Amino acid sequence: MIVLGEFSLWIALPVAIWGTAMGFLGGRSQRGDLVLSAERSIYAVTVLLTLASAGVVAAFLGDRFEYWYVASYSNRELETFYKLSGLWAGQRGSLLFWALLVGFFASITVFQNRRRNREFMPYVVGVLQGILTFFLIVLLFAKVNPFERLAFLPANGQGLNPQLQNYWMTIHPPTLYLGFTAFTVPFAFAIAALLNGRLDSRWITLTRRWTLLSWFFLSVGIIFGMRWSYEELGWGGYWFWDPVENASLLPWLTATAFLHSVMIQENRGMLKVWNMSLVVLTFLLTIFATFLTRSGLLDSVHSFAQELTIAYIFFAFMGSILAGSAVLILYRLPSLQSENRIESFLSRESAFLFNNLILLGAAFAVLWGTVFPLVAEGVTGQKITVGPPFFQKVNFPIGLALLALAGIGPVIAWRRATRRNLRRNFAAPVIFGAVVAAVLAAMGARHPLALTTWGVGAFVLFIIVTEFWKGTKARARIEGEGILLALYHLVIRNRRRWGGYIVHVGIVMIFMGFAGAAYNVDVRKHMQPGDTVEVASPFGHSYTLTYEGLSVSVGRGQRNLQWQAIALVSVARNGKQIGSLTSEKRQYVTSEQLMTEVGIRPTPLEDLYIILSAVDDLDAAVNNDPKAQGVDLQVLVKPLVNWIWYGGLILAVGSLIGLWPSTERRRVEDQAPSEEPAVAGAV
């Protein structure tokens, strides 16, 4: 199985090269036989990549430590579940996994379009095979072959880093990768449109659902990563503005811009060059993220090995994609002219454009902060860095502007908003937002940025709820349906619009959760058993935590665990006992480094979060010395942090509604663009 997998990788490369050539040749010469061959080569490469991936998984399951990759990421004691996830535990497997996902999505695309959209398919297949060729070259020639053998046979593997042995970490990378790879399909269609000259909004309509799918996985993947960081990394936060986190945020920002700007092209025939550029940019950023996540180019807590060969290959690939796309766009510039122009500053087009500009501004700021150390070193010879304060400073105002647009965009009129339209749509929400902010201020919330965020969030929520209410009421009246049925039909008939509004609600929740961090409480104390610490919540109540003592268990539980030192803390709220929390230090068999497991008591309004920072004399404690009980405890109160996870859930539901295949495809597609954004259609 393993040898077959390795062999498959070598066969896949010539097949992929063949497919690339046949796709482009077939497109140019309009020869159906060549195109068919290219399409079949996609299936072939996907099967071969599946075999190769199965080979890697088999090597993990069979404890084949003669393979460098298996020896570095697994050991005999590792649970089967984590052995299965070995495929994406490290750089080598991840690259193969990436290629596998592209192959998988490419096969779906070829199958869906086996009889439709034939004018696009030759080039689509050519581009997709070209991308697969690139990844196969990297896998085989950039010293990252997952099947590389060691010169000797180790008795056991190094084991998987304990911090990665967490369920969030098992699903976070593949979810992100699904997001990155799904975006190759819109990119392939965009390039195909540039090549075949069909530059109306057809390619956008065809890939709408792919874009949304990619966006869905990216969003969910990012939130999974935040959740992992919050639960597992033991520092109480969820976002560190680490280069790798930033790398996953960048394509999300540009993909979000693209999701919005395509609506202008569909409705008003504008922004064609812009949309092309956004697709190319987003695709490049997904490649950049893939590369950055698994290289040690920038100092990062996620960094893996320092491999320069692969850096050069990736930069060459990204450079040629950029140059090729730029040439194509310039060549097609005459056909990419706008059919309309923006008529008014106060219009939906304009709101969308500002949304785009601001998202790109945010992407630029994040990119700049991420690569700044490299640029500064190159220019001045001095290594200079910027940290989380930079990103926070820059992104707070940008984020607030975006949040406001999430409310303005859905209700401002297309073309030209009249004064009446503005007053009718915005007077009540603005007042509502101001009242919410005022009430919160009266209740004691004084942090200006947090207050503004909550006020603006309330403004957006008011608008969206009103939209739902108006739509439902109108439908109930016209169709004579009950309220719930009317709401259901309303959403079903125009999934993209109403799904999008639900996503906006999720975003508002997430932002409100971020703003809660302004009221984080952080208390540290050195404690002996029986000591208590008092922590005041910003919501007015107080917690009393009593350290009950340390208990050590040796060699129990998970197979990889050597010992755990568990601190037990009982918790009282306003003097009334409400339960207990534990936080522990762990030592795994396979890792020299300690692990901290935090204790979290979640409630809808706030989390009580404890971290066992240090044990005075860990060696004595592990040897059950009853006197070695002194510990350092960190207690955090994290207001509204759960709103981030709730918001993520709402966002996921909203995008799934937008993604769900429409049963009324034809009817909906025939509708002329109305006052609403266009509707869900066929992929």
Added chain:
Amino acid sequence: MKIHGRFMIGLVGVAAVVSYLVWTGVSETMVYYLTPAELMAKVSEDPTFKDVGVKVSGRVVQGTYSRVEGKLIHRFEVQDLMDETQTFWVEFRDALPDTFTDESEVVLEGRLGADGVFQATTLLTKCGSRYEAAPEDLVG
């Protein structure tokens, strides 16, 4: 593509605001990222540099780590990765990350005090093997 004049002002406005935010953000939050040797050279060149907040990466000198009994105050010596004679003492008043050992490579943020002790406000450990073992480790 002809765009409304007022619209153009809006576009330029957004670009200007973002640039302004990035510019001020960088100039207000940037820190020098130095090696111990570079830090020492800078300080001997210009003694006022002691008050500038910097980021320094180096290696903890084995056996120098100690902790003030019952308090979260850690002291240890850090040396340059290239030039082991370049060292300085560090005081760090917070919980150490789990990855810290007395031979870790660390990235410190803080400033060198007048007494020559580096007061670190943040401490990150840096190791290439954080999630991946170096191949040569397997041999041992």
